[in-house]
Amino acid sequence: MDSRAPGPGAGRRAPENAHDRIPDPGSRSPQVAEVQAPARPPQHPKYPWPEKPRLIGTRISRLDGPLKVSGRAKYSYDIARPGMLYGRILRSPHAHARLKSIDAAAAEKAPGVKALLITIKPGDKILYPGEEIGALAAATEQQAADALRLIKLEWDVLPALATVEQAMRPEAPQVFTPANTRRGTAQEDGDLAAGFTAAAHIVEGTYSTQVQTHTSLETHGSVCEWNGDNLTAWVSTQAVHGTREGFAAGLKIPQANVRVITEFMGGGFGSKFGPDIQGLLCARVAKAANAPVKMMLDRKEEHLVTGNRPSAFARVRAGVAADGKLTAFDAQTWGTGGAGAGSDYPLPYIYTFPNRRRTHTDVYINAGQQRAMRAPGHPQGCFVTEVLMDELADRIRMDPMEFRIRNLPAPGPNAMWAKYFPMGAERINWKSRHVTGDPAPGPIKRGLGCSANRWGGAGQGARAHCEITADGSVVMRCGTQDIGTGNRTIMAMVVAETLGLEVSQVTIEIGDSNHPFAPGSGGSTTAAAVMPAMRVTAGKARDALFERMAPQLGVPIEQISIGVGTVVVSPSTRDSLPDGPAAARSGQPPASRSISWRDACRLLGTVPVSVDGQWERGLSAGGTSGVQFAEVEVDIETGITKVKKIVCVQDCGLIVDLKTAETQCYGGIISGLNYAVFEERILDRNTANMVNPNMEWYHMAGPSDIPEIDVVLVDQPERGVIGIGEPPAVATAAAVANAIRNATGVTLRSIPITPDKLLAELQRAGGTN
């Protein structure tokens, strides 16, 4: 079934000749008419999106799918260079300690060891488990691991902070300078006292979300190889140009001396935007060993030091009037991003509390530091707000969806929740929802929940280079990267669409800092940054081809256009007139003639078309909205939750590839499911060491845990391309939590909702109903 639903501007793509046919504002729906810039439709680009696309918006499988499933795709982890050594990093076993002494003599002499670096000195402190102490390179992985164990370290172990509660205690040791906490955001708007006075009901509670690690399937790391003063690095990164800059800055060498390659990449989710310490250490030991070195982290290192989503806590007091309008919101929030890193998040999220106050405190603990993670801050704010919304709806005995719609901000193309909620409700059978607490007999309780999300997703700045050669080959080069999203495929779709070809006829070369600059892939901006560059550059290449063909065909360039696999030469206006010369000769109006793509390109001879292009305004935008619904079954005897179904209604502007857009939603929803009921970094409360730094005890959904996922993509072609990587990951956890609440009748204000938490809460509540 086609999962695409028409958006408010369905059928109104920005036309090819947009400057001639500007859409009539009066023809828009009231919602579209209220849009504010930059959510407005494109602004007369020279190469607008086609009005009747042939490929864009269809369902095309990933071009690199066969390579990946057959193992032929070479990730950084797979790179093997002649004479390559294996690097390992020496890490702190303690959360907080001062180094007394270090003796690496035995390790330096160990079999196979070619280079060893120590990066701290006696007297230095470490502040979290896994913090880097040094690195070495050896001929084999085992020799590298063996040599690390020969390094003798003596420590003064210092008191460590394992939890926010420990760090915030008045008597807590001061581990961080100037303090273990930092005052963050402080906001106040409206009249809070008046808001609470107007409230018919008030809900108070403390909500919390856990630390979640990125858990990318391909770990962080690189292969570094020097040729004199020039470094080539194969890096698992979300930003080949950004990582080039990071190597240059960290190693104090010119960027011109660095080349970063990322042909395939196994996930980053926001945690891979530079060389990192391991990249710089890899380059340094490679230089010292005078040999290429592979230094990829293992799963434990991934959990400890390569980033995470911060925890979030919120002590909230909120009010609602008898008519179902929100009146007041007052919150103190805090959380930890680890050692010295922040933890802020948006709150309240989406819904309009006219009178509100919030103060946030960053809490530092002795644990690995946070990094951007798929929609930084949004899942936290969404969870806190959306669970609160269900509680408030119950207080006034209103349907939670109707309650949400009543309190939404003004609608627009980037704020379509009022339309999407009923769409999702239909597909989840919301009308079958019972009031909070499943009244059905037996231990299996069923429930439904919903939530909303928003994101930006507007990008810019990508550049590209296109060649068309006499044999008909088309090569598009761009220094972007495919981090697993399908970027390579949608690039080929846009180029093929523009040149009238099939995607298999287009070669996309990406993941190399020697290609034209493109920004890093983060913030869901890649599609919006790169697709316009593809459209413009391919359009310029097409025009250049026509310019070369026209004199050889003896026709004006205006008479040449693109067909499907062909170049079409149309008759001139004069020829096509009834009294024109051609008509006079034959008695018939002259027909268009098609030249095959290959024959057309043959006219190029030995000199290819070679053009540069870049992102231009008017082909992309930002601001997405979506809603999700969850259906769950909870066994109140075991506390086990089975998520049965997720409905996702999501927009992302012009949908380029329906299939890859859907898979972005699948991935995001599974990530949100993990956040709801599985994933949690657990630290030993005494040592601050992570007790589950693996993929056995750090729980994630397996295939049998993944529910039916029903994705409805709302097409908004008039807005241009908008990213979709992050928004689907935001709302799932809140929808699942609300469905569990609806099923069981108890409110879990803390995720992950594990069986032990649920059973404890059920026991406290005296059972269900």
Added chain:
Amino acid sequence: MDTPKPSSPLVNEHHCNNLRHKGMYVMSVPDPDEFKFYDRYDATAYWCTCTQKALGPDGLSVHPTTCKPGGQRGCCE
């Protein structure tokens, strides 16, 4: 043609040359509507190119409010 620059509402050219965050590599376009849906917040993960961590060479947190040349931190450039 103008060349877009990375945009960030939080960091400007007055910060230390060694301060980094994702927004310096990702060229997003700010949505002026964004703060109709929630208040301003800062979920940014900052790091220092010298340490590659959220703590600078002086052991203090990396943050645009304190990582400024001429400020109290001797490590800033």
